[in-house]
Amino acid sequence: MSPSETNDYDSPWKEALEVYFPDFMAFFFPQAYEDIDWSRGYEFLDQEFQQIVRDAELGKRLVDKLVKVWRKDNQEALVLIHLEVQSQYEALFDQRVFVYNYRIFDRYKLPVATLVILADDRPNWTPKNFGYELWDSKISFEFPSVKLLQYQDQWDQLQEDVNPFAVMVMAHLKTQATRQQPNQRLQWKLEVTKSLYRRGYSRQNILELFRLVNWIMTLPEELESSFNTEIAAFEEEEKMPYITPLERFAQAAGVSAGVLTSRREDILDILETRFGTVPSSLSDRINAIDDATYLKTLLIQAVTLSSLEEFERAIAPNS
Structure with a gap:
């Protein structure tokens, strides 16, 4: 898989993890999901994790996520989510997750649960453990992995x-299956997208998942135009005008200015509701951010961090 193809997979999965983390746990690791006290929130430790990765000299990982959660027994725990796409990591993968x-x-x-999603296309590669022994000394590390x-x-x-x-799994599998087959991918993209309307999602979730599906299931420009035309006709037929032509264009091209503005406003509203007046210096920093993914991370932190001061420290220094 080429680096560009890998990035096509990595980025939407990373964003989906940030937006739908509880759903991720419920779908792939239901036993762990049931043990987490979701009422206490959760905290992504991205900056801390990247420092650990650098210290381990194992290279920066785009999709790996470290999350602090509370268990129902009132104990803190850490969840390390590892999404493996790149085939070149096969040889030392089990060792690397052990080191992490x-x-x-x-x-x-704190207890650390390493949970692995294998998104590659090698059916016989299913790493689940790492270990070694020498004389009477033995190391054994096991981790659940979902293929x-x-x-x-x-x-x-x-x-x-x-x-x-x-939806993410459907989009991923059919993208893998239709490499070099753009016409088949168009048909599967239409099927996956139409399925969003049948699941009873809110308009917001349809828009969010539409964007992620569009990000994964890329099409040549002429087929993308055919896709938009058919979805518009489908919406008209089903009387479900959830995605306007303008929104479809914005989703295909990237995140619109209106979405960026909305995310900034949501962050400030949450901070004001939780902590009172937000200093103008902080609001200016937030309003200057044009990275949609980073704004989404800040939105989650606005909900989960315990103080305004902690939130200010979480913002990158150059923001």
């Missing part, structure tokens, strides 16, 4: 499942 795990534990002294290819035989269930990650 023990370095995170060494830093935080997205296993959902190929569960298409009917994916079509009925309202979890957003059922």
Whole structure:
């Protein structure tokens, strides 16, 4: 898989993790989901994790996410989500996730659950453990891994499942299956997109998932035009005008200025509701940010961080 193809997979999965983290846990790791006290929120530790990765000299990872959660037994825990796409990591993958795990534990002294999603196209590659022994000394590390290819035989269930990650898996599998087959990808993209309307999603979730599907299932320009025309006709037929032509154009081209403005306003509204008046210096910094993905991360932090001061420290210094 080329670097550009990998990035096409990486970026929407990273954003989906940030937007729909509880849904991610419920879909792929339901037992862990049931053990987490979601009423206490959760906190992404992206900057801290990247420092750990640099310290381990293992290279920057785009999709790996480190999340602090509370368990129902009132104990803190850490969740390391690892999404593996790039085939070149196969040889040392199990060792690498072991190193991540023990370095995170060494830093935080908290239990660390390493949860792995294998999004590659190699059906026989299913790493689940790492270990070695010498004389009477032994290391054994096991981690659960979910292979997205296993959902190929569960298409009917994916079509009925309202979890957003059922849509992500559908889009991912059909993108993998239609490399060098743009006309087939067009048909699958139409099917996946139309399925959004049948799941009972809110308009906001339809727009969000439409954007993610569009990001994953890229088409040549002429086929993208055909796709937009057919979706418009479908909306008219079903009397579901959720995605206007202007929004379809904006989603295909990127995030519109209106979306950026809305995200900034949402962040400021949440901060004011939780902590009172927001200093003008902070609001100016937020209003100067034009990175949609970063604004989404800040939106989550506005909800989950415990103080305005902590939120100010979380904003990158150059923001």
